Amino acid sequence: MSGAEVGQIAMNALLLSGVLAVVALGFALVWGITNIVNLAHGAFIVIGAYVTFGLHDFWSMDPFLSIPISMAALFALGFLIQRALINQIIRAPLLATFLLTFGLESLIVNLLRFFFRADTRSVMTAYSGAALALGPVRVPYIRLGALGVSILLVLLLAAFLTRSRLGRAIRATGMDVDAARLTGVKVATVYAITFGIGAALAGAAGSLLSMIVPFDPNLGGGYTERAFIICVLGGLGNVVNVLAGAAAYSVVEVVVGSRLPAFSQAITFGMLVLLLAVRPQGIAGKAFS
């Protein structure tokens, strides 16, 4: 393996981990705080991708500028879905939450297929394919931009959760619902806002992915899976844990992919099983703090 190849592999892993961090963050937040494993997370990602695609296609809006719109739309959708549906089963057994979010996923994907058809879409800009050359290593501008957006979102989320009153209320609810309620936190509202933030992050991830990969309404499933693995690898503890999970996952996927591509999924899942056998609680604890 040449030096150039090693450099490119390291860069690929770094760029991938940025996007995957955004993919997993919303999923981890919802799981950690409300204890819902949201199987519709991938479907939210796909909606985000279509928001960006639509704004680019009809109004030629730059895909990066559409990210806030995509996030706002998904926040509203997530908030409403939590209020109307998820809240009904918030105390129900895990299986009920699986069934509901799985059904939601099917519903959203089929609606998207109905409105947008199963055609494959891409968001192509003037700078698509252009790249910064760091010696022999190429850094595509779009992926660099996506990494920048990821870092920004991670910092904003971390600041929000630790510095703001609402963020602290969210964390408090995640730690102990009853104690939070006793101190005057409106748990139902906190849950809906948390779910909305999770959906907004999925929307941002979808907007970023629409620039990077060709997609159709089936894009999301694979990302729900990845988000799940990243959460188990990193643990739900806090933002840093999710970042660590995303980085670990990306390194494995890219390194194994460059040597034994046919086995990359098998090895990634193998690693997950191994980790669960050794440390069933994940690398870190469970509650989001």
Added chain:
Amino acid sequence: MRTLSALVILLGALPALAADTLVFGAAISITGKTAKEGEYTRDGYQFAIDRINQMGGIRVGGKTYQVALKYYDDETKPERTAQLFEKLINEDKVNLLLGPYGSSPTGTAAPIAERYRIPMVEANGAAESIFSKGYKYSFMIISPARMYLRGIIDAVRAIDPSAKTVAVLGENESFSKEVAVGAAEYARGKGMNVVYDELYPTNAQDVSALLTAIKGKRPDLILGSGHLQDSLLTVKQSRDLGVSPKAMGFSVGPSTPEFRANLGKSADYIFGGTQWTEALEYEGDDPWKTPKAFSEAFRATHPNYDTTPYQVAESAAAVIAYQRAIEKAGSIEPTKVRDALAAVDMMTYFGRIKFDARGVNVYKPMAVEQYQPDGKKYTVWPREVAEKPPVYPMPPWDKR
């Protein structure tokens, strides 16, 4: 009273219809993942059947049969396909079988055809593994998977005999794997050096790891075997990573209109293997004779199609092969039709139709299409039936 007379007419008409109508049965994916392709398949079958009826039907000995299609939706579920073929045979008593859409459903339908000794001509399952089981009643009208990328290798070698190195990346799935294995074998047989040959998992969202490895090997030719999204991803990420071979080609993707819609100018110079295009200059002995005439006739009756997909052409060709075999057999007896099919050798608008001992049409070459810088897609191979010569080499991404 009116109902009664209608019933009488219906009863009177039914036996006559049953006696003089030859029914082809098929389960096709009208819904599910390959719904669109399934629709093309059905429309191709029906188009050929309508044309035959318009010309008076199929002559068998002294008798003339009208032809009809009886089909069910298999929802793109291979296990459903098998059940529906049983139903077609046992309940609907169809005379002969046409294949479903896709290799997996075709694979579950073939043993049913075999068990009931009713032939099935299939036009949409290119995996040869189906034909390695010694079945006698299944026939594949299309070029098999391992031939998909041969035309591209031949086209490149014809222009540039110094192109020596090739990298192959394929989706880890039965059809694409056969395509990749076939391409690598063929390239080696032509004296080329296969410098990279790997598979990636189905539904891959990233092939940059493979392309990074390929970049270091500097191949003259990169061949991809997967589906539309894989081809799009490979082109996009090659551009991102500055992977610039002299030529790049795919088994599936470039033949669909979505390819350019998604890639814009990045689609230029890319080769795609295809079973058929309307630009091929074949002269056939069939109701349409040429690809152009076939395509024009199809679009005249199907104004909702902008172009004629190859799935329509190959599906119609399956019906044409039956027409020839039934006329030769002088019987609609399934086993006799089967023997006549095994002996068919005809030139059609679709290319040559002839089956090897396994029932695979290895005699029709794969055509090659290329997006050229004028923004259009041309059929560039095989040379003697092509529209335009291929443009080669592909300029590096940063020099465009």
